[in-house]
Amino acid sequence: AKDYELRQYETAKWVSTVIRGETQKEAMRQGFWKLFHYIQGKNEKEMKIDMTVPVTCLVKPGCTDFKISFFLPFEHQDSPPQPSDSDVFVEERKAAGIFIRSFGGFASPEKYAEEAEVLARILRNRGQLFHEDFFYTAGYDSPFKLFNRHNEVWYFKK
Numbered sequence: 001a002k003d004y005e006l007r008q009y010e011t012a013k014w015v016s017t018v019i020r021g022e023t024q025k026e027a028m029r030q031g032f033w034k035l036f037h038y039i040q041g042k043n044e045k046e047m048k049i050d051m052t053v054p055v056t057c058l059v060k061p062g063c064t065d066f067k068i069s070f071f072l073p074f075e076h077q078d079s080p081p082q083p084s085d086s087d088v089f090v091e092e093r094k095a096a097g098i099f100i101r102s103f104g105g106f107a108s109p110e111k112y113a114e115e116a117e118v119l120a121r122i123l124r125n126r127g128q129l130f131h132e133d134f135f136y137t138a139g140y141d142s143p144f145k146l147f148n149r150h151n152e153v154w155y156f157k158k
Contacts, residue, residue, distance in 0.1 A: 001122075001126075003101065003118075003122055004099055004100060004101045004119055004122055004123070005099075005100050005102075006097055006098070006099055006100070006157065007097070007098050007100055008095070008096075008097050008098075009093075009095060009096055009097075009098055010095050011092060011093065011094050011095045012071065012072070012077060012092070012093055013072045013076075013077050013080055013090055013091065013092050013093075014056075014069040014070065014071055014072060014090070014091055014092075014093060015035055015038055015039070015069065015070050015072055015080065015083065015088060015089070015090050015091075016035075016067050016068065016069040016070075016088070016089055016090075016091050017031050017034045017035060017067070017068055017069075017085075017087050017088045017089070018031075018065055018066070018067045018068075018087075019031045019065070019066050019068065020064065020065045021064050021065075022064065022066070023064075023109070024057065024059065024066055024109035024112075025108070025109055027057070027066035027068065028055075028057055028066070028068060031057070031066065031067075031068025032055065032068060034068075034085060034087060034088055035055075035068060035069070035070045035088065036051075037085065038070075038083050038084075038085065038088050039051060039070065042083070042084045042085055042088075043081035043082060043083050043084055044081050044082040044083075044084060045081040047081050049072070049073060049076060049080075049081075050073050051070070052070060052071045052072070052073055053071070053139070053140045053141075054071065054138035054139055054140050054152065055068065055069070055070060055138070055139045056068070056069045056071075056136045056137065056138050056139075056154075057069075057136065057137045058134060058136055059112070059113075059116070059134060059135055059136070059137060060133065060134045061113075061133075061134075069091075072090070096156050096157065097156070097157035098154045098155070098156055098157065099119060099123055099128065099130055099154070099155045099156075099157060100119075100138075100152050100153070100154050101115055101116075101118065101119040101122075101152065101153050102150060102151065102152050103115050103151050103152075104148065104149050104150065104151070105149055105151070106149065107137070107139060107149075107151040111151075112137040112151070112153055115151075115153045116135045116137075116153040116155070119135075119153055119155060120132060120135075120155065123155065128157070129157065129158035130155040130156060130157055130158055131155060131156045131157075131158060132155070134156075135153055135154060135155050136153070136154040137151070137152070137153055137154075138151065138152040138153070138154060139151055140152075
């Protein structure tokens, strides 16, 4: 469809942290830095790991816990180094079909929520079944990229 796409993602490992009791913007900032320290060598092997995209954030409307994640590069999928920070963990996300809506510009928590609501409305109108109690935000660009930015919201297919 022109206003969303359905992607199939394979099982993969992500490095994640959960930030509790903060605004989404502050949780993203804190979570990003915890994960950035992990890829800069704050792990059991003191190994530097390439930064990947997207950076995702699990949002459960009405909840102030946010899970921020970095995709682990393919060469580290089999045996990622364990984090040294007890707030950081490696998780395996199972293969899934994901409904995705893309948009440009600098994405704020409000813009992500707005785009998620648009996607949810489109999916409901088309009779698609999806997990409505949470969505992911996905950012692909460094804060220094000014133009042609790429952001997404994700709903998991039922």
